[in-house]
Amino acid sequence: MSEERREPEGTRSPAFRRFVGDTVGALAFPLIAIVISFLIGAVIMLATGNNPLTAFGALFRGAFGDPLAIGRTLLTATPLIFTGLAVAVAFRAGLFNIGGEGQFFIGAITAAWLGVSLGSLGPLGMALALLGCALTGFLWGAIPGFLKAYFGAHEVITTIMLNFVATYLATYLALNPLRSEGLVPGTATIDLGARIPFIGLGLGRANYGLLLALVAAVVVYLLLWRTRRGFEIRAVGLSPGAANYAGMRIGLNTVLALAIGGSLAALGGGEEVLGVYGKMSIPFVYNIGFNGIGVALLGRNHPVGVVLGAILFGGLASGAQEMQFSTDVPLQLADVLLAVILLLVTATKLVELIVGKRARALAGTRLEGGL
Amino acid sequence: MTERETGGETAGATESPVVLEMRGVTKTFGATRANDEVSITLHRGEILGLLGENGAGKSTLMKILYGLYRPDAGSIFMDGEEVEIHDPKDAVERGIGMVHQHFTLIPPLTVAENIVLGAEPRRGAALDLEGAIKATEELSERYGLRVDPRSRVADLSVGVQQRVEILKTLYREARILILDEPTSVLTPQETEDLFSVLKELVADGLSIIFITHKLGELLGVSDRITIIRDGRVVDTVKTAETNERELARLMVGRDVLLRVEKKDVEPGEPRLAGEELVVRSNTGAVVVDGVSLEVRAGEILGVAGVDGNGQTELAEALAGVRRAESGHVYLDGEDVTASGADARQERGLAYVPEDRGKKGLVLDFHLYENNTLKTYDEPPFSKWGWIFPKIMRRRAAEALRAYDVRPPDPDARARSLSGGNQQKAIVARELSGDPGVIIASQPTRGVDVGAIEFIHSQLLEQRSEGKAILLISLELEEVRSLSDRIVVLYAGKLVGEVTPDATDEELGLLMAGQGSEQETTA
Numbered sequence: 001m002s003e004e005r006r007e008p009e010g011t012r013s014p015a016f017r018r019f020v021g022d023t024v025g026a027l028a029f030p031l032i033a034i035v036i037s038f039l040i041g042a043v044i045m046l047a048t049g050n051n052p053l054t055a056f057g058a059l060f061r062g063a064f065g066d067p068l069a070i071g072r073t074l075l076t077a078t079p080l081i082f083t084g085l086a087v088a089v090a091f092r093a094g095l096f097n098i099g100g101e102g103q104f105f106i107g108a109i110t111a112a113w114l115g116v117s118l119g120s121l122g123p124l125g126m127a128l129a130l131l132g133c134a135l136t137g138f139l140w141g142a143i144p145g146f147l148k149a150y151f152g153a154h155e156v157i158t159t160i161m162l163n164f165v166a167t168y169l170a171t172y173l174a175l176n177p178l179r180s181e182g183l184v185p186g187t188a189t190i191d192l193g194a195r196i197p198f199i200g201l202g203l204g205r206a207n208y209g210l211l212l213a214l215v216a217a218v219v220v221y222l223l224l225w226r227t228r229r230g231f232e233i234r235a236v237g238l239s240p241g242a243a244n245y246a247g248m249r250i251g252l253n254t255v256l257a258l259a260i261g262g263s264l265a266a267l268g269g270g271e272e273v274l275g276v277y278g279k280m281s282i283p284f285v286y287n288i289g290f291n292g293i294g295v296a297l298l299g300r301n302h303p304v305g306v307v308l309g310a311i312l313f314g315g316l317a318s319g320a321q322e323m324q325f326s327t328d329v330p331l332q333l334a335d336v337l338l339a340v341i342l343l344l345v346t347a348t349k350l351v352e353l354i355v356g357k358r359a360r361a362l363a364g365t366r367l368e369g370g371l
Numbered sequence: 372m373t374e375r376e377t378g379g380e381t382a383g384a385t386e387s388p389v390v391l392e393m394r395g396v397t398k399t400f401g402a403t404r405a406n407d408e409v410s411i412t413l414h415r416g417e418i419l420g421l422l423g424e425n426g427a428g429k430s431t432l433m434k435i436l437y438g439l440y441r442p443d444a445g446s447i448f449m450d451g452e453e454v455e456i457h458d459p460k461d462a463v464e465r466g467i468g469m470v471h472q473h474f475t476l477i478p479p480l481t482v483a484e485n486i487v488l489g490a491e492p493r494r495g496a497a498l499d500l501e502g503a504i505k506a507t508e509e510l511s512e513r514y515g516l517r518v519d520p521r522s523r524v525a526d527l528s529v530g531v532q533q534r535v536e537i538l539k540t541l542y543r544e545a546r547i548l549i550l551d552e553p554t555s556v557l558t559p560q561e562t563e564d565l566f567s568v569l570k571e572l573v574a575d576g577l578s579i580i581f582i583t584h585k586l587g588e589l590l591g592v593s594d595r596i597t598i599i600r601d602g603r604v605v606d607t608v609k610t611a612e613t614n615e616r617e618l619a620r621l622m623v624g625r626d627v628l629l630r631v632e633k634k635d636v637e638p639g640e641p642r643l644a645g646e647e648l649v650v651r652s653n654t655g656a657v658v659v660d661g662v663s664l665e666v667r668a669g670e671i672l673g674v675a676g677v678d679g680n681g682q683t684e685l686a687e688a689l690a691g692v693r694r695a696e697s698g699h700v701y702l703d704g705e706d707v708t709a710s711g712a713d714a715r716q717e718r719g720l721a722y723v724p725e726d727r728g729k730k731g732l733v734l735d736f737h738l739y740e741n742n743t744l745k746t747y748d749e750p751p752f753s754k755w756g757w758i759f760p761k762i763m764r765r766r767a768a769e770a771l772r773a774y775d776v777r778p779p780d781p782d783a784r785a786r787s788l789s790g791g792n793q794q795k796a797i798v799a800r801e802l803s804g805d806p807g808v809i810i811a812s813q814p815t816r817g818v819d820v821g822a823i824e825f826i827h828s829q830l831l832e833q834r835s836e837g838k839a840i841l842l843i844s845l846e847l848e849e850v851r852s853l854s855d856r857i858v859v860l861y862a863g864k865l866v867g868e869v870t871p872d873a874t875d876e877e878l879g880l881l882m883a884g885q886g887s888e889q890e891t892t893a
Binding site: 067173225226228229230231234235238242243244245246247248257 | 531691692711713714716722724726729730731732733734735736740745747748753756757758760776
């Protein structure tokens with residue numbers, strides 16, 4: 001009895017230590033990148049005659065200073081979690097999903113259509129609309145998967161091209177068959193009863209789509225590390241040769257990984273329509289799909305990392321407004337900071353040069369595997 | 372030139388001046404000391420064998436000499452003068468030539484073009500092709516390295532390509548030649564040819580460092596042997612005064628069973644059979660061309676042959692990883708041609724692939740994930756689409772311990788293991804499922820002697836338990852010592868069947884495709 005009890009402990013403690021080490025290692029690198037980029041930002045501010053401390057203070061206040069600011073940050077982060085996950089899942093299968101933007105638009109137009117047609121059903125209509133988003137996104141995402149698996153078309157090219165098809169298709173639908181009578185071009189407004197409700201708590205317009213995004217992150221985690229499908233997706237991504245040797249179907253997993261990614265990004269689009277705007281007006285929000293790539297990159301293609309990365313993106317976006325308001329530093333500096341962070345996260349060798357090899361060793365093997 | 376004459380030269384060679392000395396060379400990678408105060412000397416006109424297991428540090432030392440790595444400490448002397456070698460260009464200028472294990476020739480170019488590449492004779496601004504051909508002819512005449520300067524490298528056999536590599540270094544006036552595992556791609560006859568060429572070269576005043584992990588061949592060709600283990604020089608011995616057993620002990624650090632003991636097992640029913648198999652490679656070429664074979668319970672059928680004669684594709688077609696163009700595969704009498712690798716594995720077929728890094732393991736997976744790479748979708752590891760890492764871990768811990776994988780930590784990543792332990796992890800996975808049929812494709816490629824010993828004894832144990840084993844290997848010794856029958860694969864065809872006591876010559880001729888039609892069934 002006592003021996004049985006000792007054994008799992010003996011095996012767990014090094015595993016636990018490794019888990020902590022992995023986590024610290026995974027976080028260390030993006031954190032270093034963030035610190036360096038803020039230093040660079042400070043230099044830019046000094047050079048343009050601003051006080052970095054005041055500016056960064058305003059940036060932080062605008063991002064996390066009060067419930068309203070936090071709400072704004074979370075509101076911006078929510079769709080980015082979806083599009084970030086869309087990139088991460090595909091990446092785990094060894095695929096670059098650049099199609100998040102188009103998939104996001106497909107989700108948005110699906111939600112705008114179903115939200116209006118099922119609006120009378122109230123919350124049930126909302127749930128069905130979201131399901132519809134997941135479905136259309138799945139099918140849309142599967143297209144480059146099929147092209148890759150059965151015709152060898154590179155997914156980077158096809159997903160980029162399909163972005164154009166999707167955004168113009170959604171725009172066409174919103175402006176023609178689904179166009180409303182209203183002044184603003186776009187679809188009709190969805191009944192309040194069928195919208196995603198606000199969280200409240202003084203968080204402003206932050207809605208329960210955030211909860212859905214967090215659930216999606218958990219689902220992605222479970223999918224990847226607790227299911228057969230995820231096991232196959234990760235094996236295919238890390239070593240197609242070994243996956244094939246083990247009898248796994250590479251084509252099927254390619255299609256599924258991109259399709260699942262598609263439905264995640266589409267849910268992001270659905271959340272924006274059902275939770276934020278209540279309709280798809282044209283022009284719609286742009287770049288959320290593309291920013292998902294940065295979020296996934298920053299989050300090392302791990303669901304937890306994606307959530308943290310999305311919050312950083314959201315925080316910088318909402319804090320920048322406050323920074324511009326109370327100092328002379330323009331909004332665009334936040335974009336510069338983000339760009340530098342992403343640059344450093346990708347250019348691992350550069351950081352190695354700046355902070356020395358120790359930090360890089362700390363970041364561990366994941367780095368090599370991650371990118 | 373006979374062996375005795377070389378022996379006579381040995382004594383002379385050690386007297387002759389030292390052309391190269393590496394003194395106290397140390398090189399660390401992270402926490403590992405790849406070279407720890409390593410010192411070697413090389414005399415003019417001698418062949419120095421550099422013996423050690425994979426990962427002992429031979430290659431690191433030679434990469435330092437060739438300017439690919441900078442040492443952390445230590446110095447290099449050439450002709451008594453201290454030198455610093457910054458890059459391969461430096462090394463070449465100082466007269467060091469290296470023939471890598473994987474050739475660096477450009478297949479569509481001719482022999483002469485390859486030889487002069489990077490140091491072309493010119494006539495004005497144009498390449499002097501005639502000059503290149505003449506230079507090549509002169510060199511090949513002088514050293515007895517027969518090649519046709521005008522033929523395309525792509526059309527040459529591996530043995531001749533290696534000759535071109537050597538000529539390339541001679542054209543750059545190498546005085547010191549480093550050969551990295553040069554015999555791994557050669558038939559026994561080609562190896563003999565290479566050795567006589569090397570003896571000719573040293574008679575002409577060149578000095579050669581011959582890197583290998585094969586004991587036997589060093590005894591035939593070298594003058595002295597430096598043994599490296601765990602990054603340190605263990606000893607340097609005169610070839611004439613040593614033997615295989617002593618070398619093995621020095622290399623591994625303990626006594627080693629060089630020959631495995633094989634019990635008599637009465638072979639039973641055929642368990643694995645291939646019938647008229649035709650298989651294409653990834654490039655679409657037919658590389659297995661009508662192979663039929665049968666492996667019975669309790670026997671090991673060895674497939675000998677030089678690399679690239681269809682071994683990989685044959686194994687993959689039998690295992691179901693690759694679709695056969697035509698023909699049939701039978702497992703225990705049932706036609707499984709239509710079923711995939713997964714279904715065949717569930718019917719009790721184990722397959723140890725020849726490439727552990729690209730096929731056998733997902734290197735960035737944990738060991739427990741690798742241990743269930745084929746059974747992740749079966750109970751108790753999986754139910755209703757979910758997988759249970761805890762159970763996987765527990766089962767992996769047992770298997771890793773039973774097969775002596777170090778470290779036996781299911782959470783370690785496969786990449787962090789040594790080659791030998793990676794291979795043992797694959798063997799653990801494949802054999803712990805109690806398979807009826809085992810396909811082992813180069814199961815000991817690039818692993819240390821200890822792991823070889825272990826894997827061989829595991830295969831023999833499976834044999835005595837009545838399993839049918841197909842052993843595909845490039846190592847003649849391995850095929851010979853384990854197999855009950857040996858077939859030879861040449862250009863995608865089985866060109867003969869022999870018993871394990873067939874001579875090297877007999878096997879070598881078959882491996883070279885000669886004697887194809889006259890089957891020497893014993």
